[in-house]
Amino acid sequence: MIKKLVSLVFILTIIACGSHNSIDSFYNAHKNDSQVTAIRVPQFMLSLLGNISPEMKSLIGNTKDLRYMQFPSPTPERTKYLNAQMNSIAGxxxxxxxxxxxxxxxxxxxxxxxxxxxxxxxxxxxxxxxGSFLYFNGNFDPVKVREMAKNTEFSELPKILGKEFNMQSPEEINE
Incomplete structure (x- = not known):
């Protein structure tokens, strides 16, 4: 009985830690922060974003969930905190x-x-x-994804999202 209880507590702890370090938890924790722009692109808009390039059309066509978030990172402490959160998620x-x-x-x-x-x-x-993050969930060709990353083609999407949603320009973000 005790072994089952300890096992159950251990499993619940692992599940809770796993869900804490996710895009969903980060997105939900910060979407209401001051000076945050949070976008979750609906399915009907994904086809519009696919017009950037043939590669992007291929990528967007297989996307089930696309999110973009831009957030302030004005102090070294805040930057360290955000970097640690993303390192935890990405790790x-x-x-x-x-x-x-x-x-x-x-x-x-x-x-x-x-x-x-x-x-x-x-x-x-x-x-x-x-800071910002761009998140895709879907079913993608790994060769195409690595090629797009190598050619920095992912950098075009925030610019397009910025125009579509009247956000601050990515040039201002990357200063």
Whole structure:
């Protein structure tokens, strides 16, 4: 009886920790913060975003969930906190495809694979003034995803989202 109870508590703890370190929990925890722009793209708009390029059309066509969030990161303490949260999320069964660290500044592209497909793509940027993440969930060709990451094609999406949703321009974000 005691062994079953200990096992149950252990399993519940692991489940709780796993759900704490997810895009859903980060998105829900910060979407109501001051000066945050949070976008969850509805299915009907995904086809509009697919018009960026043939590669992007291929990627968007397989997307089930697309989220973008832009948030302030005005102090080193806040930047460290946000970087730690994203490191925790990305370290939770994601594979880093690209990382660039410059002091507290971060540019990270991570993927989660299942068998021969990429299921999730997470792109995180923080420049000590503002941070952002771009998240895709779907069924993607890993070769195409790695090629797009190598050619920095993912950087076009925040610009398109900015125009569609009248957000601050990505050039201002990356200053």
């Amino acid at each position: 939770n069964s994601f594979i880093e495809v690209f990382r660039k660290n410059d002091d507290l500044k971060r540019n990270i592209i991570s993927i989660r694979e299942k068998r021969n497909a990429v299921k999730e793509i997470l792109i995180y940027n923080n420049n000590n003034i503002r």
